[in-house]
Amino acid sequence: MTRQTVQPVVEGRNIVKRYGHVTAIDHADFDLFPGEVLAVIGDNGAGKSSIVKAICGAVIPEGGTIKIEGKPVHFTSPLDAREMGIEIVYQQLALSPALSIADNMFAGRELRKPGIRGSLLRQLDKKRMEEFAREKLTELGLMTVQSINQAVETLSGGQRQGVAVARAAAFARKFIIMDEPTAALGVKESRRVLELIQDVRAKGIPIILISHNMPHVFEVADRVHIHRLGKRHAVVDPAKISMSDAVAIMTGALEPPPVAEQQLAPKAA
Numbered sequence: 415m416t417r418q419t420v421q422p423v424v425e426g427r428n429i430v431k432r433y434g435h436v437t438a439i440d441h442a443d444f445d446l447f448p449g450e451v452l453a454v455i456g457d458n459g460a461g462k463s464s465i466v467k468a469i470c471g472a473v474i475p476e477g478g479t480i481k482i483e484g485k486p487v488h489f490t491s492p493l494d495a496r497e498m499g500i501e502i503v504y505q506q507l508a509l510s511p512a513l514s515i516a517d518n519m520f521a522g523r524e525l526r527k528p529g530i531r532g533s534l535l536r537q538l539d540k541k542r543m544e545e546f547a548r549e550k551l552t553e554l555g556l557m558t559v560q561s562i563n564q565a566v567e568t569l570s571g572g573q574r575q576g577v578a579v580a581r582a583a584a585f586a587r588k589f590i591i592m593d594e595p596t597a598a599l600g601v602k603e604s605r606r607v608l609e610l611i612q613d614v615r616a617k618g619i620p621i622i623l624i625s626h627n628m629p630h631v632f633e634v635a636d637r638v639h640i641h642r643l644g645k646r647h648a649v650v651d652p653a654k655i656s657m658s659d660a661v662a663i664m665t666g667a668l669e670p671p672p673v674a675e676q677q678l679a680p681k682a683a
């Protein structure tokens with residue numbers, strides 16, 4: 415397959431978003447390709463969260479185009495993106511501590527019992543949800559947790575993040591956005607989440623990983639999107655650039671490589 419024939423999963427062009435006098439997204443471009451982990455790095459306030467929010471409907475851009483698998487989209491809320499199979503894992507876990515693992519996995523999209531018990535009486539199909547949750551956690555090697563009915567508040571930070579990743583992986587049909595998924599975790603727990611990212615990629619689901627942690631980025635990313643002053647400043651191959659050069663480009667201390675030497679698309683297979 416040549417580079418030209420690979421259709422991006424996400425293609426953002428010329429995206430603009432202003433907050434008063436602040437231009438959070440300044441005619442930015444963005445590409446995510448099938449099967450890859452794309453890291454997004456940038457200084458504080460560079461606009462990383464804003465561009466990713468525009469892609470998942472949490473921010474509505476004022477200009478530009480966003481295509482998902484070649485089709486223009488105009489999301490008005492993250493629910494629109496979720497319906498399309500786009501999942502998000504936040505640093506601040508969006509899990510409900512008092513609810514069980516299984517309940518958290520299905521929050522907002524519970525399975526109902528078949529027939530009239532589900533459609534009319536709205537009865538939840540607990541058994542099917544538990545089975546599904548168990549299967550998904552097992553798939554990602556996360557069944558070290560005691561019970562699927564255990565409250566999330568009894569889990570360690572890493573296990574909780576594991577549940578959030580498993581939930582995203584279970585429902586993502588297009589891609590997963592992870593915003594600083596290891597920021598709140600210890601060394602061992604971060605390691606597990608990095609392994610999970612690789613497992614999810616192995617399942618064929620592409621991932622956008624926002625992170626300030628350069629060793630983590632360089633360990634798992636296939637390409638590194640460097641965001642600066644509201645726009646895509648460069649895309650580099652982590653196998654070909656040093657961490658310190660990537661940081662220098664990010665801060666403006668070093669010029670980005672010429673476009674022809676950048677990794678704007680994955681290497682041809």
Ligand SMILES: Nc1ncnc2c1ncn2[C@@H]1O[C@H](COP(=O)(O)OP(=O)(O)OP(=O)(O)O)[C@@H](O)[C@H]1O
Binds near residue numbers: 433458459463
């Ligand atoms: N809701 C908002 N209202 C006003 N300004 C905002 C809002 N969201 C973001 N901004 C501004 O837009 C710019 C980009 O912010 P954004 O959070 O996207 O950057 P970031 O690269 O994700 O930063 P960080 O790494 O610190 O999270 C910043 O100047 C920020 O203050």
